[in-house]
Amino acid sequence: xxxxxxxxxxxxxxxxxxxxxxxxxxxxxxxxxxxxxxxxxxxxxxxxxxxxxxxxxxxxxxxxxxxxxxxxxxxxxxxxxxxxxxxxxxxxxxxxxxxxxxxxxxxxxxxxxxxxxxxxxxxxxxxxxxxxxxxxxxxxxxxxxxxxxxxxxxxxxxxxxxxxxxxxxxxxxxxxxxxxxxx
Amino acid sequence: xxxxxxxxxxxxxxxxxxxxxxxxxxxxxxxxxxxxxxxxxxxxxxxxxxxxxxxxxxxxxxxxxxxxxxxxxxxxxxxxxxxxxxxxxxxxxxxxxxxxxxxxxxxxxxxxxxxxxxxxxxxxxxxxxxxxxxxxxxxxxxxxxxxxxxxxxxxxxxxxxxxxxxxxxxxxxxxxxxxxxxxxxxxxxxxxxxxxxxxxxxxxxxxxxxxxxxxxxxxxxxxxxxxxxxxxxxxxxxxxxxxxxxxxxxxxxxxxxxxxxxxxxxxxxxxxxxxxxxxxxxxxxxxxxxxxxxxxxxxxxxxxxxxxxxxxxxxxxxxxxxxxxxxxxxxxxxxxxxxxxxxxxxxxxxxxxxxxxxxxxxxxxxxxxxxxxxxxxxxxxxxxxxxxxxxxxxxxxxxxxxxxxxxxx
Numbered sequence: 001x002x003x004x005x006x007x008x009x010x011x012x013x014x015x016x017x018x019x020x021x022x023x024x025x026x027x028x029x030x031x032x033x034x035x036x037x038x039x040x041x042x043x044x045x046x047x048x049x050x051x052x053x054x055x056x057x058x059x060x061x062x063x064x065x066x067x068x069x070x071x072x073x074x075x076x077x078x079x080x081x082x083x084x085x086x087x088x089x090x091x092x093x094x095x096x097x098x099x100x101x102x103x104x105x106x107x108x109x110x111x112x113x114x115x116x117x118x119x120x121x122x123x124x125x126x127x128x129x130x131x132x133x134x135x136x137x138x139x140x141x142x143x144x145x146x147x148x149x150x151x152x153x154x155x156x157x158x159x160x161x162x163x164x165x166x167x168x169x170x171x172x173x174x175x176x177x178x179x180x181x182x183x
Numbered sequence: 184x185x186x187x188x189x190x191x192x193x194x195x196x197x198x199x200x201x202x203x204x205x206x207x208x209x210x211x212x213x214x215x216x217x218x219x220x221x222x223x224x225x226x227x228x229x230x231x232x233x234x235x236x237x238x239x240x241x242x243x244x245x246x247x248x249x250x251x252x253x254x255x256x257x258x259x260x261x262x263x264x265x266x267x268x269x270x271x272x273x274x275x276x277x278x279x280x281x282x283x284x285x286x287x288x289x290x291x292x293x294x295x296x297x298x299x300x301x302x303x304x305x306x307x308x309x310x311x312x313x314x315x316x317x318x319x320x321x322x323x324x325x326x327x328x329x330x331x332x333x334x335x336x337x338x339x340x341x342x343x344x345x346x347x348x349x350x351x352x353x354x355x356x357x358x359x360x361x362x363x364x365x366x367x368x369x370x371x372x373x374x375x376x377x378x379x380x381x382x383x384x385x386x387x388x389x390x391x392x393x394x395x396x397x398x399x400x401x402x403x404x405x406x407x408x409x410x411x412x413x414x415x416x417x418x419x420x421x422x423x424x425x426x427x428x429x430x431x432x433x434x435x436x437x438x439x440x441x442x443x444x445x446x447x448x449x450x451x452x453x454x455x456x457x458x459x460x461x462x463x464x465x466x467x468x469x470x471x472x473x474x475x476x477x478x479x480x481x482x483x484x485x486x487x488x489x490x491x492x493x494x495x496x497x498x499x500x501x502x503x504x505x506x507x508x509x510x511x512x513x514x515x516x517x518x519x520x521x522x523x524x525x526x527x528x529x530x531x532x533x534x535x536x537x538x539x540x541x542x543x544x545x546x547x548x549x550x551x552x553x554x555x556x557x558x559x560x561x562x563x564x565x566x567x568x569x570x571x572x573x574x575x576x577x578x579x580x581x582x583x584x585x586x587x588x589x590x591x592x
Binding site: 071074099102103181 | 187199206207213214215466468470478524525528
């Protein structure tokens, strides 16, 4: 598997767009449009900052990137398990306002501990550019599905969300192995 | 009044912070690599060498093990470790500063005299025989040969060349066709014991044979060395049923680095791809061990969560291995991508070693200053191989520091 595909799959499984489609709170169309746009901007800024500052962040914490892979995997695995069993992202309902773009759409739907840990780990291992490139499609896809909602595709989204949850668990296991089997 | 957004956000971020804190405390505490300079590393090695000189007895043997809290020696002796300590002293003579040579050589030569007093010869070979149990083991003889090789590197003195060839001949008797080494030669049967292998001896013998080819090229020592290298790279972990391969074998790392520097390396890579893959797996293993160790602080909480700090005999082997793999990475382009990390981990572990060593100025705090100075203690006990491996690791880390592979200097 090429590095690009691996990174894309990590972010796709960590963000889990179908789970976000199923977890997005009920909002009117106008509010939803503004909230999703705001969430996309907020999430994008957070991810870019995370990837750009990843190395300094780990240096400040005195953690080797290889060791952080293990920590990232430990954060990702429970998120994957949650998605397997609930087909949702853990989040609450929101008020009918643009503020829903910050909570819960940006945090914790588009930006979750699992995705943030992945962004930091990939940012320091592969560089911020690769992290951003791998993240862009899953993020935009998730935002699009958050806007569109699952609608009549709910059963399909439910199945896909669980599958991506399983993929995230598998990738987390691989990341632990990678962290252990690294200099 | 707090809006729903702020309340939800606060709860979310609070939960994340709590999770991050838990993760930090339980899984990823900070990794601490004490600063180390080349002078520190050399001084640590010298202090360990001085320990060996102080605890050496008149017959050339060393103090084997000592409980500093009870202020008494722990009974026992081990001929293999004696050979290892003597080898480390010759390394200090070979790779220390010119001024280190004379005193260290005198101590090491007394250690060698003890080994020579316990030699047996049979059917064209010569070997060390353990005076306690009469065992003629591959491991001790491999380290005897490595010690003689280090002596020759340090002095260019050829007086023991015959003995080296004799011990080398013994090792060839002990090597099986697949490259593995049997544990011991049995005087009762006049043959190697076919039932026991040694997970240590194979790597030790590999390094010794690789050194023989460096010192005596053209005598055919390369072929048995290559056979062992293939066994280590391809079969050892399976045949010897290692639960978590690869077996963390610093002697194998020594041997691979030595092979990579053989004279024929000028014509092309000496190591095959399988051996490089094996070297990379060793790099991963030793790197991981250092990362875990660097998270330990010795506090009760760290001991509970991360386990207790490793003894110097163990940590020293990690530094020896990483030093060797760094040399290999400096010589073979197939390892070049790991060179920086290998250097970083080696210096980190060497820094921890130096930090945990009892320096001569700290020694008066202990009940026996002579035994404390220059030593490493685990639960109040030091054994001579603590000083052996730590000395070798610290000494050889200087090459990395000199090349700029330092982190905290």
